[in-house]
Amino acid sequence: MAGYPHCYRTVRSQTKTTNSVYGEFFEAAQALKIKIQPELLKILQYVDSNRNKFYNDLKDAVKIKSITTELKYLEEVKKMHDFVENWLLKLELKYECFNIGYYEVEGKRLKIPTIILAFLKTSPDKKTICVYLHLDVPKPDEKKWDSDPWTLTNIDKKIYGCGTSCGKGPMMSWFHAIEAFKKCNLEFPVNLRFVIESMHHEHSLGFAEFIEARMQDLFTGIDCVVACDGEWLGEKQPCIIYGAAGILHYEMRIEKKEGTKTDIKEDMETIFNTIVDAEGNVLIKYFNDYVIPVSPDEELMYESIKDFDLEDIRDSLPPYKRSWDKVKLLMSFWRMPSIYVDEIQECICDKKDTSIVKRHFLLKIVPKQIVSTVDSQLRKHLQNTLKDLSIENKVTLKLINSVRPWLEDFRTPHFKAANDAVIQIYKEKANMIREDSGRESVTIFNTFLEKPILVLPLCNKSANPGEDNENISFRDYYEGTKLIAAFLYQYSDMKVKNQN
Template sequence: MVFPHTYRNEHTETITTNFTYGSWYAEHVRFKIPIQPTLLKLLKEIDGHENKFRHNLAKAISFKTIPTDPKYSKEIYGMKAYVESWFSKLGIRNESFDVGSTEINGKTITLPPITLGRLVKPGGNKKTLCVYLYLDVKDQKDIEGWETDPFTMVEKDAKYYGAGAASSKGNFLCWMHCLESFQTENIEIPVNIKFILESAYTLNSPGMMKFLVAKKQDFFNDIDYVVTNISEWLGPKYPSIVYGGVGYLYFTLTVQKTEDSTTEIEDDAQNIFKTMVNEKNRITIPHFNDFVDQVTPDEERVYESIKNFDPEEIIPLLPPNKQKWDKVRILMDFWRQPSMSVDESQKCICPDEMPIIKQEFTVKVVPKQILEHSVNLVNTHVKNTVNKLNIKNKVEVALVASVKHWQESMYQNLYQAARRATIQIYKEDPDMIREDRGRVIITILKIVFEKPVLCMPLIPHGCNKKVANEHIPKKNFMEATKLLAAFLLQVKDMKK
């Protein structure tokens, strides 16, 4: 197929030298996928248990699975027992493991155990999915605005309200209800599944990397794919599938006054930042953008096809230089362009002798930038700038934390299976999206297992995940369960 084409970069619009489109344009059309008889049985079974699903969600929400305070340890173990009861009912062999402790606000706390589940039928040629789920919620006393008790499920306006309804407990129960429907209808589950369940996701999963590495060669030695549902749709109406996300580097710049300096430490910090980022929020560090993926015609078509994003809603919030951008440039700016943000506040430490200021700044990195190389470029640039500007004050830059970016090919079989299942259930071709945020757990799963990772959201945007009045629409709670059933059948039929 040959089509005239224009694509954009951060500076202007240019005519591409590649006029031939790949598979995206040919494949990305709306079409219906028949509901196979097996799936039809499962859909009818799921539709018949709305009241039971509601009851199960209320039970799960009642557990105050807050990992930051030891006083909720009993609640976490109560939820663990609830999970084990589900696993026992479904024939999922399971075992829990202690993963040590971590430090929060200067206090050492014991981390909740990680539970592994195994639903595997020996022999055969079934594919093996590794499903990651989490069960914890944030401490609700730190969240203002709840109109109901966050740990007592309330049904209102065809929505189920409660802490974890849309984020943790809801996703877990969608999987359990899905597998239960297979067993109730005496339909063989078409894949092997190995579960990872934790209750420290809101702490960025400390201990998870070390634990998975230790278990990789035995428990996880035969997995083919990794699946998680930790995200949400781009908008409230159309389903989405996430195939990538950006990474972040978190730095601290420290400037300390010295005796032979004639400049103010605040001015020195400001002058250094001026050489790192311009007024358009573009990073100006030499060679920093060299490894960023080039825009292709196929990729731009993906952005153009997204239905769930209305640029008019966000344009008033953008800086003046971006308010004339169209949908494609705005999304690319969020998802595939490096940027830097500098904390407006300076922490001033003024001892009796030499004052010090500390200022935090964040750098967004994208595929195919290498984190270590990006850190070195920042450090080198700050050092060179100090010398160039002849700054006499003591300047130090330190990396505080980092989150690696991730990206999968949306054309691979796993993503096409998710796409076909979405069309079956929602009668809509899903938006293929990236995220403008770091996903610590996805990068851990990707690094450890070195397998394709699918992020398939089950809820629409606007469900207040992890904030006040979190909820899941009743319809989505049911449809998400159906989506998982359709997905498992599509994985079975995937071409090798």
């Protein structure tokens, strides 16, 4: 018995072994156990009993070709709106549709598809969650798909189709969660306000102006904003997103002037050698001055991230990054500024105009870096470079698109509610992650509403959201609906706990 000190444990005593090993194991095990409320259990059982119906509902949504960038799909976009309105009526949600301006498609001036604002109000004493959804999908290149993108298809326990993981899949998960509450005759734990747009893949055109104009009347009383976008870091570990990089997308053009001796492609290379070095460091003066220093606590947080296999991507990394560890590499993706430079593009037209070359590049910025300031720094750097290097050919710089960086404090109640919900459904703590690409809709909410924002992805890293062979696994589709319901209960409970 001497080899098992825990056998002698009494109420008033603990051995060293028991406390340091068994106690820690018990504590860790308990941390992944959060009681399923009786009401939530009914929801989970309803989801499991209605999988075929949920699948067919998504099938009906996916077959609608809701592409907003071509005239021939305009009726399909209208059909998608009708589909959503029918669901809102079936769920007994009140809703309004709002015109938000005009845009140009194939030379024609058209109304931007209306924004739908839907309400589920149960009590003024309950918290109110604003849910962001979108209906549009990018036009798929059907030659690159292994199945028909408009027909829901099962392949290896995955559901393939346009919008399954980005847009339509998350939307149906929210609708199914509400349906589950109604069918189980359960009181809804929060108030909901849906904001549904159709220009997500077109930089959320008109969305910012709408939010700014109506924030005082349509968006008062909101406690937090939730978007079920994005994807997990790996295949198994659920994630919660608390930040995203800002992006400045540029096009630089160089046009040959008559009488100049230098080659325009050489000029392009020379200019970029002054912007970024061989190890990816941005050389623009003052560019890095406002980057927040890394704290020891932040390093520990990055070390705790699971389900990220560096070996999966090591060979695809630039040579100077291949020796980096997980922490340094993830920080380079998410919380350090960087630059991505595309290849030089020459004219491929029939006349083969060699007098102009262009190059696209992305500047990734992080919190405390401001879009307008960074743009000014780059233009001043370019102006000085052209002067110092005596470049005579005509150089123009165009900012195509920009997105502000976004960052939340993930120690706040809505993140704790989401993490507790993840533990309830997946028996795992969530990875707290950031994204290395811009998230326009989120930054719009962040700018005008100034409310906490939670991005809760429902699919794993192989889902290809918005890309070729987009899919969501059967597990993630159904468990995602359960996760939404669990989050609603966890978030509503925090109000009661806070009052005590």
